[in-house]
Amino acid sequence: MSELPPTSSLKRWLLTTNHKDVGILYLFTATFFLLFGGVLALLLRIELWDPATAIIGGGGTGYNETVTAHGLIMVFWFLSPFAFGFANYLVPLQIGADDLAFPRLNALSYWLYAFSGVLFGISFFQGGTMTGGWTLYAPLNMPAYTPTIGSTGAVLAIAMFVAAVTASTVNFLVTIHHSRAEGMGLMDMPMFTWSILATVWMMLFAFATYLAALLILSSDRILGSTYFSATDGGALLWGHLFWFFGHPEVYIVLFPALGVMLEIFQTFSGNRLVGRKWVTIALVLIAIQSFLVWMHHMFLTTINLEIKTLMMATTIGISLPFDLLVFAMIYTLAKGRIRYKTPFLFAFGSLLLFILGGITGVFLGAIILDYQFRGTYWVVAHFHYVMFGGATALIGGAYYWFPKITGKMYDELLGKIHFAAFFIGFNVVYFSMFTAWETPRRVFEYQQSMVTSHQIGTVGAFVLGLSFFIMFYNFAKSYVAGPTAPDNPWEFARTAEWALSSPPPLENWDGRPSYASGHLEFLEREDTHGGHAAATDGGHATGNEASDYVLGDKHASHASIWPFAAGLSTLALLLGLSGIAGSLAIDPGSSIAGVGVALEGSVIYPLFTVVGIVALLYSGVKWGLEDFYAPPAAVANRWPFDRIEKTKLGMWFFLASDVLVFGAFISAAVFIRVNAGWRSWEALPASLPGLINTFVLLTSSFTVVLALVASRRRSRKGLMASIGATILLGLTFLSIKAWEWHHEIYDVGITLSQNPHGPPVQATIYYVTTGLHGLHVIIGLIVATFLLVRAYQGYYLDDHRPVEYFGLYWHFVDIVWVFLFPLFYLF
């Protein structure tokens, strides 16, 4: 199924895996969420008009839902997806690639994102959505305080979104590191692509941590574990986990906009970027430093003065590269020929807003001032100026790339009117927040002296919101009846997308783009037959594994239904999980034989869960069996990942992210235990079963290596035997674990929330962490079974890659156990 229907058919959009189509899907869907989040914002502003009158219903519940949903939708479902709509469309064009490295995975990212938004929308109707603020502080995020099914649904929706972006992260990392045109080293990439590269590196580590926090929260909400129940350090644990993610997240949201700003400043001034090398270094430095400042969101908690001071220093440290970026952009304008078209108006306006926002950020970094700004509108005004102000550049990007994407030119006068209305409305609403800064956040009743400021702000908010419709009208009108746009409507544009037609053809390039001569050229594509390309990259010998799998006589695929199916299945599964805790009454009985499961509430939730799991497994199998061909480039600049095959690189990036997930779980365990006093706990489970299991897993690592050897030696029997042995050992591990847990629950009395040998949280941490590991084992066994069946059918004797990459995953799972065993069983 690799023929694409035309763009006018719905089927096309459900099947497509082409990066340009996926980019358009992201742009449209993100715009929907902009409207959704924007309407919620206007509701808030109406509520703030008069502190004595309540407009939104539900006492304070409606308001809290609105404020929570506004934050979640804008940060997660609008800003980054909108930016990644552009990233999807343009990064392959800017680096000379044919598509993203893994096109089906890319489509899957989109459908997981879109359906996660649906799941979030459904949560409003499940008793009301989450009311704990987008920051979901503990223990307010626990069912005791936010009991609705919709609250759990919202948490699961965010987790589904994180899965989507993790897939995207791996995809972009591999693409940018593996598919660059010949002659384009890392330092030669356009600034927009650079900003996306820095963004996805941050995403890899930040979202992994957040996923861990969400998994723990979901476990607390659905299974009844007790991590975030406060008295054992739960409130602070959430603070650390969330903000370790949360701070890089704000740069993840900002960086693509900075990248757009850097492109537009160059194009519309006609100058090359001043201090380009330093700007690149600044982006990298900020990305790294973003992981070192998180406690500046926690200055008013009970962390000690020394660590607070350190975080203040690192926070000031991170403001310095931003200074450099701002000045680089200003100096790029000097001695230029600036044309004030709409894209530049928005990028220029964005810089001004970002400067104002950034200065107010320095205020917040001074601990003693932060003590007063905490929880007030100063913070709200600051982050809207930097985040929304920064994102203003994305609107500029929309105008900039509109002609390229649609092939039509927008109306310039309407664009300028939009900018005027936008800029005025923006400053009225957000500056008014500074004048009323002492108002507490997330309130709808406030002191009388602030009323005028808030009312002015509400007027500004409506001007700001309505200004978007000028753009929608402009784009719609121009798409239908506007003038045709040339390949390059912007004098002084330099990057490769402007060398293509508007819009570009499906497979992007006629020849092979190459910068080897110092500028963009299109060379003859190398002819390869039989499977091994004459892969050269600056004179390396042939047999470069990275290009060994180019099958030159096969055509690239562009369509698959399985991403859509997998996304829909995940929606069903998580929808089921959101309400399953209240739908089933589980009576543990006195042994496993006596467990009773009764249907208590609606049958819908358990039904959706089961249907979701089955459908997801089915989609996964069909995906694995599908004949989808995404060829790597025969010739590319891959430094520093030369000679590493595309899918292997993807597996390594994925494992790096999984390392962080487990790292966060282990850090959580250590934090809780240190909080209780390290020595006050003894090892909880008996160590012998754990020790045996360690030997079992280590042996299975050996058998999986044997599988790779058998595959390379083309031994079908050897391959089946070793995969089979691995599966048996994995099942042994799970059986021993099942026996062990049975013993602990029924004989000793240690459950998720009860512990006769210490605090309940100790038992919770043990079960949830080793349970997550067990889940990884189960998933591994499912994949291994698939491999076993395929090995029986004679596969993997020519192409050993799936066996090798499964082996990498399996080794990872085993190594994690080597860390968990001492942590829980020995000390």
Added chain:
Amino acid sequence: MIDLLVLQQQASGSWRTQSEVFSEIFLVFLAIGTVVGVVVIAYTLYNGYRYRDTGEEPDGFEAPQLGELPTGQDGKSKKLFLSFGLSAIIVISVVVYSYTLLLYVESGPSSEVETEGNMDVQVTGFQFGWQFEYPNGQTELNTLRVPAGENQVIRLQITSRDVMHNFGVTELRIKSDAIPGETSEEWFLADEPGSYTIECFELCGIGHSQMSGEIIVMEPDEFNEWYDGTYEGASSQTAAVETEAES
């Protein structure tokens, strides 16, 4: 450094309230921030205006070519580093200055200057109000009464018994998270009689907006009368030492 501050404070005869400290720092930051903001924005706007396209090429203008391998511009690096260096110096200085006052605010007035009426109060936030427990064991809801006095230090131990709250009094410039399972400390000088509004600054549920209270700084005599009244009338605690001996 803290000793210098202590000497400075003692020399002037009275401790500085958090409100005074905040006003000073805020004003300094505001002044410097405004100046920097105005200068940078003005310079940006100036460049934007001066180098607008008039059809003529400025000196040294070299049009970039479509498809070129990106290079930067080296000519203006010196200006870039100068500006960067200057802004770094400003930012670092201003934060170091704030740090010196942070040490004072963190620990509060040293206990060498004791007055009658210095006291510790346990503050417990809950959904949706504030509970205050006095040294004599008396608990009150939503209203905290303290005696006024020069150098009168009231220390608060703040926690929560359910979710996270934040105890803040804008007019006194005090604020602290109220975290269940943790106790944080805050202090203020009750030097001026009056009534000050308490608000909650961390979203805590349906009643977050309504979670306000009052700190009433009373004349010492009135306070003592009220305080003694609580001890005799309502408290069922075992005999507590009189207020004077608490200090």
